[in-house]
Amino acid sequence: MPDAxxxxxxxxxxLDGVSVLQNVSFSLQKGASFAVIGPNGAGKTMLFRALLDxxxxxxxxxxxxxxxxxYVPQRFTVERSAPISTMxxxxxxxxxxxxxxxxxxxxxxxxxxxxxxxxxxxxxxxxELSGGETQRVLIASALxxxxxxxxxxxxxxxxxxxxxxxxxxxxxxxxxERGTAMLxxxxxxxxxxxxxxxxxxxxxxVVCQGRPVEALNPDALATLYGETSFYHHEH
Amino acid sequence: MPAPPHAxxxxxxxxxxxxxxxxxxxxxxxxxxxxxxxxxxxxPGIALALIYxxxxxxxxxxxxxxxxxxxxxxxxxxRVPPDAIVxxxxxxxxxxxxxxxxxxxxxxxxxxAFPTLSVPLLAGILVVAGVLTALCFLLAKRFLFLIVSPDLxxxxxxxxxxxxxxxxIFALIVALGIKLVGTLLMGALTIIPASIAxxxxxxxxxxVILSAIFGGAISVAGVWLAESFRFLPGPSIxxxxxxxxxxxxxxxxxxxA
Numbered sequence: 001m002p003d004a005x006x007x008x009x010x011x012x013x014x015l016d017g018v019s020v021l022q023n024v025s026f027s028l029q030k031g032a033s034f035a036v037i038g039p040n041g042a043g044k045t046m047l048f049r050a051l052l053d054x055x056x057x058x059x060x061x062x063x064x065x066x067x068x069x070x071y072v073p074q075r076f077t078v079e080r081s082a083p084i085s086t087m088x089x090x091x092x093x094x095x096x097x098x099x100x101x102x103x104x105x106x107x108x109x110x111x112x113x114x115x116x117x118x119x120x121x122x123x124x125x126x127x128e129l130s131g132g133e134t135q136r137v138l139i140a141s142a143l144x145x146x147x148x149x150x151x152x153x154x155x156x157x158x159x160x161x162x163x164x165x166x167x168x169x170x171x172x173x174x175x176x177e178r179g180t181a182m183l184x185x186x187x188x189x190x191x192x193x194x195x196x197x198x199x200x201x202x203x204x205x206v207v208c209q210g211r212p213v214e215a216l217n218p219d220a221l222a223t224l225y226g227e228t229s230f231y232h233h234e235h
Numbered sequence: 236m237p238a239p240p241h242a243x244x245x246x247x248x249x250x251x252x253x254x255x256x257x258x259x260x261x262x263x264x265x266x267x268x269x270x271x272x273x274x275x276x277x278x279p280g281i282a283l284a285l286i287y288x289x290x291x292x293x294x295x296x297x298x299x300x301x302x303x304x305x306x307x308x309x310x311x312x313x314r315v316p317p318d319a320i321v322x323x324x325x326x327x328x329x330x331x332x333x334x335x336x337x338x339x340x341x342x343x344x345x346x347x348a349f350p351t352l353s354v355p356l357l358a359g360i361l362v363v364a365g366v367l368t369a370l371c372f373l374l375a376k377r378f379l380f381l382i383v384s385p386d387l388x389x390x391x392x393x394x395x396x397x398x399x400x401x402x403x404i405f406a407l408i409v410a411l412g413i414k415l416v417g418t419l420l421m422g423a424l425t426i427i428p429a430s431i432a433x434x435x436x437x438x439x440x441x442x443v444i445l446s447a448i449f450g451g452a453i454s455v456a457g458v459w460l461a462e463s464f465r466f467l468p469g470p471s472i473x474x475x476x477x478x479x480x481x482x483x484x485x486x487x488x489x490x491x492a
Contacts, residue, residue: 052390071243071390078383081487082263085438093391097376098440125437126383145391 003030005067005149005181011012011059013043013050020046022205023059028149029066031115031179035186035196035212039225042203044185045074048151051183070147070180072138074157080127086137087122091146115170119165123220132163139167143174149181150174156188167193189216242357243349243415243468247454249364251411251424251472255450256371257405258429259442260378264401269306269318271422272325272407276302278332278418281344285337291344292356296410298328303406307399314414329418347417347469349462364411367404368447374400375443415458417469427476428453434480453479 006028013021021043028034036044050057052071063069078084091097094104102144112119115136121129129137135155155171156164175182181229186192192199193212200225201207203217208220259364261270277295284294302325315352335471352360371378380388405425412421432446457472464471 049386054386054389063260069390073384073386076383078263079435083433083436083438083442084379085384088379088439091379092376092383094376097379098372202403 004028005030005064006183007060007062009060009062011047011050011061013046013055013057015046015055020204021050021057024200024202024206025059026200026209028183029197029229030148031175031181032197033175033182033184035184035192035194035199036202037186037189037192037199037224038202038207044202045153046182046201048153048185051151064148066146067149068145070142070145070150072135072142072152072155073075074151074153076126076132078126078132082125082127084126085122086124086126086129089120089126089137090144091164107144108140114143114174115140116166123166123188132167135167136170139171143180146178147180149183152182152184152188154185156186156191164191171195186190192216242352243458243462244301244455245361246350246352246357246364246411246415247458247468247472248451249368250408250415251359251428251452251454252447253364253368253371253408253450254412254425254454255432255447256368256443257401257408258425258450259428259432259439259446260371260375260382260401261405261425262429262433263382267426269321270405270425272321273302273306273406274413274418274420274422275300275325275329275332277410277413277421278344278432279328279335280332281340281413281418282332282335284335284336285340290356292410292414295413296407297339299406299410300403301397303402307395307402310398311395332418342467343417343461345417345419346467347413347415347420349458350414351419360411367408367411370400370404371447372443375439379439386436414492415454415468416472417467420469420473423473424450424454424476427473427480431476431483434483440468449476449479 004027008027009025011020011021011024024047030187036047038044046055049055051061090108091100094100109119117133117136117140121133121137139155156167168191171182174180184196196212198210199215200209201220203224207224208215244389276298279289280298284291287418306321331340364427374397377393378401380391381397408425409421412424416424428450429446431449432442436442436445452474453476457475458468460466460475461468461471
């Protein structure tokens, strides 16, 4: 496909003899918004790790040559008492850690604004940030690289319920304004219906795939989550 | 050719600076105990060098660099808990070293002494300590990235080579300081300045700078105390550092309040 930034064919991952992903195939189009849904333990995070070559896998993962990838993991591994300022977390993306240049600072100001963060957040310790701030800092940091594709692993997992909508609205604006393709793991079907062009239902292998209104039919959702699940109604 | 006057102070200053520069990364990687145990591996190196009439310094370097590779290999094997194995392996090497070491050299090897060095070896130690300090500052961003999020760091093109680089820098700094501070206490010299600085700094850049300054200052002051009161330099440096750490504790509570 000429406009695909990512092509995946027959991707499988086996850990310690246990199959955690089987024959996953899909493609991500330039500038598109693609959601991955599935129950806990379905292999969603493992799919991302395989796409990023962080785990051994078989099959084809073909990124468009020269494509810039931004990744937003679920969390940091850093301890709360570590003396690392939020500014320094952003400086990890800068060529000059000890003396950042003006161009970097301008780019940073722009990304802070795009994620609705005030410059005061830069002085806070990385471990002092609230869940919502952490998530937006992670996204802003990924955006600093001006990525062509953004991989988001449950970007609202640690965010207050009322704030989820804001994060998705901000991400949607980035996608529309900059043409950044989004590959998004989400639990929230409402978000998938509202923001995703395509959806992939995953439970170790692909259960359904396509436009959300077509792919997420009652049968597919029952297979994915069990008989008791509810699904989105069109009004 | 005898070493110039104040040679011990110069070693203390530059090795202290280097120890303080690498310490923050070892501490944030939660490798303080592994680092401490690493210095014990030097003992069989010293013993073998003495048996074969080689300068013990080279035995120390060979054993510590080998130990850095062992830790790196263990870290890459997720199914093996590295701390238990490192503890066992390195304590065993301490025991082997003690059995092999001529009895007259035991105290000096374990707790350090005022080193008597030739001018070329002294110059070599000082230059290498300076280079290792500079490397810690130059690679600080990469080391920090791998600590904060190894996955993000790899997506940004940083491989495990930087983990190995940190371990090798650490092993070499320990090797440089062992003559002065001793195999039992040298690991502590890398951890103590970083522990003090962590209580006072609010950012990583200040943390590394403060830790380096404390490393140099504690080492020089410890050597001065040892000379003045005829103590061994190793215990003097370590005890002075621990006392400063106690003084710094209330500042940590204030910083995290």
